[in-house]
Amino acid sequence: MNKPIGIFITGTDTGVGKTVVAAGLALVLKERGMRVGVMKPVATGCFGDGKRLVSEDAVYLFEAAENEYAPLTNPLRFRNPLAPSVASVIEKKEIPIEKILKAFKELQRHYDFLIVEGIGGLLVPITKEYFVANLIHEMGLPLLIVAKGGLxxxxxxxxxxxxxVMRGFEIRGIIFNRMPRVNFSIAEITNPKVVHDLTGVPILGTLPDLEDVDVERCRFGTLREVFKERVELDRLLGLQTVS
Ligand SMILES: Nc1ncnc2c1ncn2[C@@H]1O[C@H](COP(=O)(O)OP(=O)(O)OP(=O)(O)O)[C@@H](O)[C@H]1O
Ligand SMILES: [Mg+2]
Structure with a gap:
């Protein structure tokens, strides 16, 4: 069996839970004894002074995976909460794609499995002519799609x-995030099956809204336990193709 090398976590939108899912995966894989690396190639909406911008996403991932190479985890940071191509113009800072790819390759050397969190969704422009989808193509990783559960x-x-699919990416599956534990809407009850029936893409799980989980406050709470219980890990890793 080939050694799994990583996964690229994208979302149907910004704010759908990519960071939470990426951290949940890191926590579970670490528990399995794997050396897990994490990466947020470009982060916008960072805080801190001009010299030392910090990404909340990168900190959360870094803490979950207990990594050691902060500059590789998050090579490019911007203050404005905008698409990278726009933030880069406003902040007059270039986006050298080769810096991202170099960090990616180096992290791959250090870890058994690399979790890369995307920026927004697939067609977010990193530069004017280079999109998140281009980055996925160059990294050669399979995709995990995070979606919200409701209407x-x-x-x-x-x-x-x-x-x-148009770009030939392998999609490992979809996770629906922030499903209410009670008082489901009809949309939330029916959406996973509808999406599966219409796309044929495996639904790897649904994560509930967890009160003790918070990216901004760097709280993991019950994330590892719930992720383990609710997500089909072997299928996510490509170790099992038929349910
Ligand atoms: N299952 C969950 N339970 C509770 N809170 C959650 C859950 N999933 C996400 N959140 C919260 O929702 C917000 C958005 O989630 P998250 O940061 O993971 O989204 P994202 O897709 O990574 O966003 P971005 O596009 O900004 O990177 C965060 O405040 C996070 O703490
Ligand atoms: Mg995020």
């Missing part, structure tokens, strides 16, 4: 799957 997600998820 609107069928359209967003199908658009994301279409864009991925």
């Amino acid at each position: 609107g997600t069928i359209n967003h998820t199908l658009l994301t799957v279409d864009a991925a």
